[in-house]
Structures are given as structure tokens and as C-alpha cells.
Amino acid sequence: MPIIYDITRTVxxxxxxxxxxxxYHVEHVLKIADGASVNLTTISLSPHTGTHADAYYHYSAxxxxxxxxxxxxxxxxxxxxxxxxxxxxxxxxxxxxVNLKGATGVLIHSHxxxxxxxxxxxxxxxxxxxxxAWLAASGVWLIGLDSPSVDALTSKDLPCHHALRRHGMxxxxxxxxxxxxxxxxxxxxxxxxxDAACGSPVRAILRPLDAG
Numbered sequence: 689m690p691i692i693y694d695i696t697r698t699v700x701x702x703x704x705x706x707x708x709x710x711x712y713h714v715e716h717v718l719k720i721a722d723g724a725s726v727n728l729t730t731i732s733l734s735p736h737t738g739t740h741a742d743a744y745y746h747y748s749a750x751x752x753x754x755x756x757x758x759x760x761x762x763x764x765x766x767x768x769x770x771x772x773x774x775x776x777x778x779x780x781x782x783x784x785x786v787n788l789k790g791a792t793g794v795l796i797h798s799h800x801x802x803x804x805x806x807x808x809x810x811x812x813x814x815x816x817x818x819x820x821a822w823l824a825a826s827g828v829w830l831i832g833l834d835s836p837s838v839d840a841l842t843s844k845d846l847p848c849h850h851a852l853r854r855h856g857m858x859x860x861x862x863x864x865x866x867x868x869x870x871x872x873x874x875x876x877x878x879x880x881x882x883d884a885a886c887g888s889p890v891r892a893i894l895r896p897l898d899a900g
Contacts, residue, residue: 736887741887753885796831
């Protein structure tokens with residue numbers, strides 16, 4: 689059986705969310721234990737809970753919702769790259785040693801993957817406009833982070849989010865890359881076909897390309 693790495697954080701009531709955002713909540717509408725024929729639940733959550741894809745509408749009033757984001761961008765050849773930087777903007781020099789030939793996605797593994805799902809990362813590495821432009825020129829159209837944002841926690845103008853859209857790129861946030869060796873993989877991380885939303889949870893998986 690081929691190796692599959694599940695790089696998705698578990699969504700539960702205790703999963704850390706962006707300060708002030710809506711946590712995950714499950715309410716039972718029907719219960720087998722109460723005599724119903726099925727268990728039926730209603731869930732509420734922010735679409736940015738756990739591992740997720742931002743939609744362009746998240747930061748642009750005229751941006752696409754998850755249902756109309758470029759679906760093929762979330763399925764392709766990706767490189768996992770470990771960085772030593774623990775906080776601040778990542779530069780091209782942080783990953784310049786990696787061969788990106790043939791990769792359409794780059795997944796950046798930092799110390800944040802060592803944190804539990806319940807722990808919020810107050811310090812984390814994020815992207816830079818220079819790194820985004822460099823990766824776009826290399827043929828990359830998806831950038832994934834284990835960090836909670838591609839911009840700094842305190843950023844208001846979100847330069848990296850906007851740079852991704854200008855370059856026609858997409859992003860994933862809050863990946864769980866603990867235990868995943870650096871290398872080349874097939875990535876599948878499809879957003880749900882949600883209209884009118886600003887993002888979507890994904891179930892992100894990796895298959896090593898050298899494992900068949």
C-alpha cells in the first residue's frame with residue numbers, strides 16, 4: 689500500500705483559532721442514544737479553523753469564493769522544505785538550496801508543526817513579497833505553511849496575501865508537517881465547493897513520488 693502522509697490538523701472543539709475567530713462546535717440534532725434512527729449533527733466553525741485554503745474573497749472584496757478558486761492549483765507536485773527561521777519574513781535565501789524543478793507547490797515546514805492542535809503559535813515564520821515573486825518565477829502556484837498566516841500576525845495591509853493573488857497563486861495555512869521528510873510529493877488538498885465564504889477547510893495529503 690502506498691505511503692500517505694496526512695498533513696491536516698484535527699478539527700475539534702479545542703483546536704486553536706485566530707484570536708477572536710469562531711471555534712469549532714458540534715450540536716446534536718438527533719441521537720441514536722435517544723431513540724432516533726441516526727445521529728445527526730450541526731456544525732459551526734470558521735473556514736480558517738485548522739488546515740485550510742484562503743479564498744481571494746478573504747482579503748479582496750471582489751475576490752473569488754472557494755467554489756470558484758482554481759481547483760487544479762491544489763493538486764500537483766509539491767516540495768516539502770524545512771526552514772530554521774522561527775519568526776519573521778522568509779526570504780528566497782531561506783529555501784534557495786532546494787531544487788524546485790518541476791514543483792508547482794512548496795510546503796514550508798517550521799517549528800510550528802511541533803505545536804499541538806490546541807496551541808496557538810504567537811511567533812511564526814511567514815512569507816515575503818520577494819519570496820512570493822521568486823517562487824512565482826520558478827513556476828510555483830501554491831505555497832503552503834504550517835503557520836497560521838502568510839503575513840505577520842499584526843499586519844493590516846496583508847501584502848503577502850495580495851501578492852499571491854497578483855501572481856495567480858493560492859495558499860494553504862496551518863498544515864501539520866511533523867514527521868514528513870523533506871522531498872518531492874504529490875499533494876492533494878482540495879477546498880470545499882463553498883459559495884459566499886472566505887476560505888475552506890481542506891483534507892491535505894501527500895504521497896511520496898518515489899514510492900509509486
